[in-house]
Amino acid sequence: MRIQITIGDQHFQATLDDSAATRELAAQLPLTVEMSDHGGVEKTGALPAPLSLDGQPAGADPDVGDLGYYAPGNDLVLYYGDQSYFDGIVVLGRMHDDAAERIANINGSITVRLQP
Numbered sequence: 001m002r003i004q005i006t007i008g009d010q011h012f013q014a015t016l017d018d019s020a021a022t023r024e025l026a027a028q029l030p031l032t033v034e035m036s037d038h039g040g041v042e043k044t045g046a047l048p049a050p051l052s053l054d055g056q057p058a059g060a061d062p063d064v065g066d067l068g069y070y071a072p073g074n075d076l077v078l079y080y081g082d083q084s085y086f087d088g089i090v091v092l093g094r095m096h097d098d099a100a101e102r103i104a105n106i107n108g109s110i111t112v113r114l115q116p
Contacts, residue, residue: 001026005078005095006113010102014067016093020052021069025092030115033076036108041081043103043110050074053090061085065100067093078112080104
């Protein structure tokens with residue numbers, strides 16, 4: 001499934017993997033998430049409801065450009081830098097083109113709109 005991510009006047013596309021977690025995320029769309037910078041590698045923000053972890057490994061090592069979920073914090077994550085393996089990370093899908101680079105250039109907190 002493809003989704004659109006909007007931050008201010010910038011628009012990005014992402015493709016979600018097929019999993020219980022992504023189906024639950026898709027059911028929450030459209031969605032606005034307030035996100036803050038975390039560690040200089042990701043933007044994170046709380047989702048209104050937790051996502052299923054059915055069928056997911058204990059953790060993941062996301063790549064730059066991945067869209068993820070951090071289960072312990074119930075956070076949606078946009079990875080724009082190199083994050084290492086952590087328990088509780090679920091990779092939900094992948095942002096297209098230069099989205100990670102463009103997000104990396106946005107300083108501070110952001111408001112993210114996700115829609116189908």
